[in-house]
Each structure stands twice: as C-alpha cells, then as structure tokens.
Amino acid sequence: MATYVGSNYRRKEDYRLLTGKSEFVADMKLHGMLEVAFVRSMHAHAEIAVDGTEALKMPGVHAVLTARDLAGVVGPLNPLEEFRLPQDLIDTIHPVLLPCPEDILAVDKVVYAGQPIAMVIAENRYLAEDAAARVLVKYTPLPVLADPFRAREPGAPPIHPAMGSNVQASLHVEVGDVERGMAEADCLLKRRFVVPRVTANPLETRGVLADYDRRSDSLTVWTSTQVTFMVRSNIAKLLDIPEEKVRVVAPDVGGGFGTKGGVYPEEIAIAYAARRLGRPVKWIEDRMEHMQSCRQSRDQVHEVEVAFNRDGRILALKDEFVVDSGAYNPLLVTCPYNTVAHMRGMFKIPNFAIAGACVITNKTPSIAYRGAGRPEAVFVMDRLIQIISRELGLDPVEVMEVNLIRPEEMPYDQGMYYRDGTKLVYDSGDYPATLHHALELAEYDRYRALQRERRSEGEYIGIGISSYIEGTGIGPFEGAVIRVDATGQIVAYIGSTPHGQSHETTLSQICADEFGVSPEQVTVRAGDTSLLPYGVGTFASRGAVTAGSAVQVASQKLREKMMRIASHTLEIPVEDLEMRDGKVFARQMPGRSMSFRDIARAARPGPNPARPADLEPGVEATHYFVPPSVTYSGGVHVAVVRLDKDTGQIDIIRYVVVHDCGRVLNPMVVDGQIQGGVAQGLGEAMYEQIVHDEQGQLLTGTYMDYLQPTAMEVPDVIQGHSTFLSTRNAMGVKGVGEGGAISPPAAIANAVSDALSMIGIEVNEVPVTPVKVLQYCREADARMRLAAAEGAR
Amino acid sequence: MTQRVAIELTVNGRPVRAEVEPRLLLADFLRDHLELTGTHLGCEHGVCGACTVLLDGDPVRSCLALAVQANGTHVETVESLTQEDGSLHPIQQAFADHHALQCGFCTPGFLMTVRGIFDDLPGMTEAQIREAVSGNLCRCTGYANIVRAVQQLQRDLQLQAVRDPATRSGSRVDDRGALRDTARSEVK
Numbered sequence: 001m002a003t004y005v006g007s008n009y010r011r012k013e014d015y016r017l018l019t020g021k022s023e024f025v026a027d028m029k030l031h032g033m034l035e036v037a038f039v040r041s042m043h044a045h046a047e048i049a050v051d052g053t054e055a056l057k058m059p060g061v062h063a064v065l066t067a068r069d070l071a072g073v074v075g076p077l078n079p080l081e082e083f084r085l086p087q088d089l090i091d092t093i094h095p096v097l098l099p100c101p102e103d104i105l106a107v108d109k110v111v112y113a114g115q116p117i118a119m120v121i122a123e124n125r126y127l128a129e130d131a132a133a134r135v136l137v138k139y140t141p142l143p144v145l146a147d148p149f150r151a152r153e154p155g156a157p158p159i160h161p162a163m164g165s166n167v168q169a170s171l172h173v174e175v176g177d178v179e180r181g182m183a184e185a186d187c188l189l190k191r192r193f194v195v196p197r198v199t200a201n202p203l204e205t206r207g208v209l210a211d212y213d214r215r216s217d218s219l220t221v222w223t224s225t226q227v228t229f230m231v232r233s234n235i236a237k238l239l240d241i242p243e244e245k246v247r248v249v250a251p252d253v254g255g256g257f258g259t260k261g262g263v264y265p266e267e268i269a270i271a272y273a274a275r276r277l278g279r280p281v282k283w284i285e286d287r288m289e290h291m292q293s294c295r296q297s298r299d300q301v302h303e304v305e306v307a308f309n310r311d312g313r314i315l316a317l318k319d320e321f322v323v324d325s326g327a328y329n330p331l332l333v334t335c336p337y338n339t340v341a342h343m344r345g346m347f348k349i350p351n352f353a354i355a356g357a358c359v360i361t362n363k364t365p366s367i368a369y370r371g372a373g374r375p376e377a378v379f380v381m382d383r384l385i386q387i388i389s390r391e392l393g394l395d396p397v398e399v400m401e402v403n404l405i406r407p408e409e410m411p412y413d414q415g416m417y418y419r420d421g422t423k424l425v426y427d428s429g430d431y432p433a434t435l436h437h438a439l440e441l442a443e444y445d446r447y448r449a450l451q452r453e454r455r456s457e458g459e460y461i462g463i464g465i466s467s468y469i470e471g472t473g474i475g476p477f478e479g480a481v482i483r484v485d486a487t488g489q490i491v492a493y494i495g496s497t498p499h500g501q502s503h504e505t506t507l508s509q510i511c512a513d514e515f516g517v518s519p520e521q522v523t524v525r526a527g528d529t530s531l532l533p534y535g536v537g538t539f540a541s542r543g544a545v546t547a548g549s550a551v552q553v554a555s556q557k558l559r560e561k562m563m564r565i566a567s568h569t570l571e572i573p574v575e576d577l578e579m580r581d582g583k584v585f586a587r588q589m590p591g592r593s594m595s596f597r598d599i600a601r602a603a604r605p606g607p608n609p610a611r612p613a614d615l616e617p618g619v620e621a622t623h624y625f626v627p628p629s630v631t632y633s634g635g636v637h638v639a640v641v642r643l644d645k646d647t648g649q650i651d652i653i654r655y656v657v658v659h660d661c662g663r664v665l666n667p668m669v670v671d672g673q674i675q676g677g678v679a680q681g682l683g684e685a686m687y688e689q690i691v692h693d694e695q696g697q698l699l700t701g702t703y704m705d706y707l708q709p710t711a712m713e714v715p716d717v718i719q720g721h722s723t724f725l726s727t728r729n730a731m732g733v734k735g736v737g738e739g740g741a742i743s744p745p746a747a748i749a750n751a752v753s754d755a756l757s758m759i760g761i762e763v764n765e766v767p768v769t770p771v772k773v774l775q776y777c778r779e780a781d782a783r784m785r786l787a788a789a790e791g792a793r
Numbered sequence: 794m795t796q797r798v799a800i801e802l803t804v805n806g807r808p809v810r811a812e813v814e815p816r817l818l819l820a821d822f823l824r825d826h827l828e829l830t831g832t833h834l835g836c837e838h839g840v841c842g843a844c845t846v847l848l849d850g851d852p853v854r855s856c857l858a859l860a861v862q863a864n865g866t867h868v869e870t871v872e873s874l875t876q877e878d879g880s881l882h883p884i885q886q887a888f889a890d891h892h893a894l895q896c897g898f899c900t901p902g903f904l905m906t907v908r909g910i911f912d913d914l915p916g917m918t919e920a921q922i923r924e925a926v927s928g929n930l931c932r933c934t935g936y937a938n939i940v941r942a943v944q945q946l947q948r949d950l951q952l953q954a955v956r957d958p959a960t961r962s963g964s965r966v967d968d969r970g971a972l973r974d975t976a977r978s979e980v981k
Contacts, residue, residue: 020831254898
C-alpha cells in the first residue's frame, strides 16, 4: 500500500545538517590523531629524487613517507573490478585494454602535476605543511605530452613505458551498415565537437581518517567516498590484510557527483600510515589539491559524419572520438562506453559506427562525473539535429520528430549491448509526447515568434532543445538487510553510500509502506561496510533503483516472516492477519494482536521458541537486488535564451525539463535532483573548464578561475513529469540523479547557435563563455548592419 | 610560530579566552579549538562561502580571517541558530520546509549569510536575494529551493511586521531582536 511512497516526506537528514550536528570526515577527531600534508609534483612529467631528511627534523613531525617506504609493502592501484566490462561484451566488441597501474606515491617519476610524492605526518596540519615545504624533490623534467592527439601518435614516447603506447583503451561498435547508409542518403555532413575537461567540485573535498586498533589488528577508515566497499576491498588487497580486518565508513559526505566514486591513492596511503604508526592519521584535502589532483572528467573530441535525407531522417552516423584520460584511467571504458551506448538517444538511427580511444596524457587522471560520458554523446547528437535542421531549412523539432522512436515501438532494441553485457533495449517511454510536453511548457511557438520579431530590433533570442535517455540502476547488485530490534524499531542496513541523495528519507518511505508504519519507525543506516556483507555504492543514478528495490524486497521477506511468527503465536492463519500501525492483528478480531516488539521477543533465539520450527531466529531478512539490466530514464530540455550584448552573459529566459524517471518515490527530492543537475550542466555549458597549458600545468586552480554558477545565474527550472514505469523492477522506478546534468550543454549550445543562426554561427564546443558570446554578438551586429545597408540600397 | 597571542572574544554568546598562534585561521580556531564543527571549509580562499560566520553581526569568511583578528569581537556560528530546546531558527526551518539542502555541506554558510541579511529581508527583491546569497556556492541544489526558502522567510517576516507592528515580544526569534528591528523598520 503506497502511503508514503510518492509523497513529499520531509527529509530525515536535514536536522543534523541544519544545526551543525552533522559529521563529515574533517569534523572527526580521535585521541592521538596525527595529520597529513602531501607533497605533490610541481611538474607534469619528470624523473624525481626525494629527500625527506630535513622535513623529518621539523617540529611535531612523526614521519615522512615516500615510495621507498611503500616498496614491496603496498602495491599499486589497479582499475576497479566493478568497472571492468563483462566477458560477453569483451568477446563481442574486442576492446583494447592495457594495464595501467597507479602508484600510491610516485616511484622514480611523476606523470602529472599534483601527483602525490611524499606524505608528511605531524601533530597537526599546520606543522605538516611547514615540514612538507622542506621535503626536497629534485626534478629532471621529461617531455610533456598534454595533447591527446600528439600522445596517441605512433612515435610518441609512452608515458607509462610498460604500456608501450599511450592509447590505454579503445573500442569500436557497429550496428547496421554505415557505408550503405551513407551511400543511400541525400546529404552528408561532417563536424567536430569538443566537450572539455571539467571537474565535479563537491563542496566537501576528499578526506580520510584511518584508525588502527592494535588489539584486533584491524583498521577503521572513514573516508568521503561514494563506494565504501570498493575502498575496503582495495585497502585489504593492497595492504595484504584480510578484508575482515578493514572497516570503511562514509560519514556525512558533502557531495560526490562521481569524483568520489573511485578509490584514490590517498585512501590507501592514509590507511597504511595509520597501521605503520599505530595512531589515527587524518588527511583533509584542501581545495588547491582538489583542483589539481582530484580526478576530472569529460574531455572528449568527436569527429562525426552524418548521412540524412531531405526530410531530416538520419540514415547513418559515424563517429570517432578521443578521450583525454589524463595520466591514469581507473574507470577504464566506463565513460566512453556510456558515450557509445547513449549516442543515438531517443532516435532511430539504423546504421551506426563509433570508435573511441582513451589516451594517456600528462594531466590529472580521469573519472566519471554526473552523466559519465552521456553529456558528451547528447552534445554531439543534439548539435547534429540542429545543424541538419538548418542545412535543410527545417525546424529542429521537425528533424527530431522524424527520427524519434515511437511509443508503440517499445521495448525498443538498439541492436547493441549495454555496458552491463545485456542487450540495449529501452524498456518504456513516449518520447514524442515528452518532447511536445516540453515544447508546450517552454511556450515554443510564442518564443519562436518573439525571436523573429526581436531580431529585427537587434535582440538575439534563441531556443535550444536537447533530449536524452539514460540507462540507470546498473548492477551488479545492491543489498539491504532489514531488522526489527527489541523495541520494535525497523532498521534498514544498506550497501549504497548516500551523499545528498536523501536515502534515509526515500528508503524509509519504501520500508514504511511495506510494513504499514510511519517512516519515523524506520531507521536507515548506510555508508558502513560493517552493516552488511556486500555492497556496491551510490553512483550512475542507481540508488533508488537498486538500493530501493533491495529494501522493498527485503522488507517483503521480513514482513512475511513476521506474519508467520504472529500466526504461530496467535494460532490464526496468515491469510486472516493484517499488518498495520506497528502490529499484526486478526482481521476479524483486532484485539488479538502482536506488536513488532512482541514479534521481536518471540523470534529471539533460545529454548522453546515461540516461532515456527523451520524459521531462523531473529527478525531479519536480507535481499540482494540484481537488476536484469539497466532501466531507461529520459527527458527533454528546452532553453530559451537572450544574449546580453553588453556583458556577454547568456540570460536564460526559460529553462524547461520534462523527464521520466518511472515511479517517483518523493517528488520533492526528484525535483531537487533535476534542478541541481541542471545547475551543474549550465556551469559546464557556460563557464566551467579545466585548462592545462602545454606543460601540463593547471591554469584554473582556484574558484576565481574555475567559475561555477551562483544563485544569480541559475534559473528556476520549469519541470514537467511523465511517468512510464520501469519494467525491470517491481516498483517501476528509474534513476534520476544524473538526468538534469546531461542535456544543458547541448541545450545551451543549440540555443546560442539558434540565436545567431543568421550568421551561421555553430557552437560546437562548450563552455560558451561571456567572451565568446560577445564576439558572436559583434559579428552578428556587423552582419545585420550590412544586411540592412544592402536592403536600403 | 611558537609565539602565542592571547585573545578574548564572545562566541555564540559565551566568553572565550585562548592563546593562539598568530597564523591560526578563525575557521580552524572555531572548528579545532572550540569544536564548533558546524562551520565548514569548502575552498579556503574565500569564494565558496561555506565557512561564513558573523563577526559583530556581519558575515565574514572564517577561512580568510585569523583568530587574532576576532579578538574583542562577537562571533556567531551556525550552532548559535538552534534554540536551547533544540528547535530550529526560522531560517533553518525555512530551509527544511523547502528542501533547500541536499548534501548539506554548504548549508551552514548559507544559513549564516541569510542570518546576516535577516533584518533587510522584508524589503528585498528576488534579484537582491539572489545577489545576497551569490557569495555562497552550492553544488547540489541549483539554488532554486534556497531562494524559495529565503522568500518564504521574507513573507513570514512581512506578515509578522503587518500583524504585529509595535510589539516587542512574542516572536520566535525575539531574543536576537531580529523580528523586532524588522518590524520597526517596516513601520517607518
């Protein structure tokens, strides 16, 4: 019975976060705790010799550790098991994947500016930084490869010599017959699209605190992560200790957005240091370190050919793209394969060939960031739609319409595999209806008319449309253990690790509905590997689908068990019992009942148990939800913009999102995810870019250089919902975390291109910064003046 | 480094005396020495606003201020907002009512920034509110609900002023004088 699912239940997380009672890693303090400052590379590529003897003499310093201390004791980080492609997919597409292990502290040479070289451990961070400045690093610079196109040339020296090449991974997928499609089409065009490097920038930087317990010879590591279980398995593996001796906890986490969805060398190093020194050791990343060393994302260049008929129908699409992976590529082809799988989005493109390569350069390593390869695909596809429409003199809506998958074609098979090794088949949705709903909310026709009217007055208004689909709720699994304690409180232990997604609220809602209680009677515990044996994490828009389904099914199992115990004690058949308001009672005789507390007592282990003989003791049930495949969310964004000719600002008049995420658990939370995602996407569209110079030096290392949108730039998104239930989980839920961030770069680039269509401006690269907008406007003004003068003649 | 300086200040209404290194940041003093960890450090170069506290009533970035600079001042942190009985300040309540926080890391900074403009709120336009909080970055919410929360607070204050123009008591935040002052300025 859905009483709480679907309601705007107030967030259970808020009280502690509003009152300063929350606890982030930086807030933690343990007795005898030491603090760390890392010495990081000043060069992007150089041989190094490190001397920590002076630093060790500094006041309050306990240790200076370098690669020498780790040699033979702590192994290098390898790509995470969880992000390897399944074998059937490998056998189908035969990707190239070269091993590229990442040293915990640089061994003999550094491969990017900001790479950790040494760690100084002192009484406090101030003293650690004082001493870090005294660590002598002698650099012998090596030639820097900061450009992936140079780095991938056959003669280029490999940055990691053992790899023999800088092309760490490549893949190729083909559907249909692209050459034939090209030959049959009326028109062909080629374009280059650039989606630059950005960084997620959660407001809380990374942070790790490790505590070694001598008595049990075990480690507890608190870290600001999205993936506690992956951190645990890697600490155990690299320090060569049993997993049982490592507990990893993510306390309150201040945002992640993908960048905390991996395992970092620093997490291993801090765990090692705590064990070696026998004392708690803490490291809190500062923002400069974060900008330089925390993994970054996107950075794709696409060379595309598209073949289409005069009605706009796309017959073939061919794309070769390069990903600048930076110095390491821990997620392997996760992001590029997402790009491949999502490229055709809502469209039917029968012939499709795409090849991607991950190239190693002397830059900060890469990882997923909200969207993870999808915003790049959507940028390419939606820019093409607009370019084709202009080429044919059609409205982009017309070109979208002739190519959209129709609702009657669902489930729609795209003829290839998804990243999880299952067939890429969209489960549900009505894309034309979603598009038209969005156009209606955007008042499309009105703004088209206004655009024409105002253009003659020299005002540049543009409309940009973007559509996306997103495979959400990826496996392999997520787990939940549900328990009723002796006081009758329901506790849900989950394996995923929230960092702003409101798991404590939404999962309580699911659980509450299954037991017929208030969410207040449910406690959700997450982010701790000691809670249950297996877990995956929170990323890839998977929490609601996977953890939500695990909670639902585990709750149902437990409910059934509780009903059986009550039936046994009350001597009433299960069919005649009902569970509601924290008790189980006989439908005909409500007076005959057992509270959850009674059931918990009856289920206790001991002689003469008051439960059926075949039931295990305890009020507890476990479920690991294994999705059959991902489930496809989708949406349409429409941006109506006006270009400010004085400031170069893109004024967003209207920003509309209509999206489908299946069953909505909590509308308030879903709307918040969309609005927040759009804000990040707009940042990427208009301001944000990580820039390295030719020597691999970061030029955008502060928040004054790496601009992020504020309350002044982000509009209130006008949202519409369309609900097409997922067919791949019982609740019909689809993921929503990333959707908002996927389309804004394409929508804004389309809107700006549209505003300037009279001069044929094509925005095929983001961000569209104010400087670029000013240049475009000047060109447009000149063209308009010329046209007016010619008209007058 | 080793030479310490004696400071005396008031933090959240309580007198504090300490000897600190001259280089100690106000943020670190509050967090590490006074264990007021509600103040968060987001960028440590004065842009993100997460560390905002009130210094003699004005919002300042505690990552750019030194503890010694706070000598003789009144400092208020996010911990000062909550009432003794644990109930929320109207600003906190408005943020909770409007889902104005997700991960919550930036939230204390926003709360203190809004606390700093509290008295001026009733007369502010939406654009002015947006500008007033534009020194605080949030990476989760996209700001819409933060602005809604502040606007709700603004409406509550306006109502309060109309309903209760001259009274000096009975408001929920009476002990801080905020509603009273607002009411007075509305009457003028």
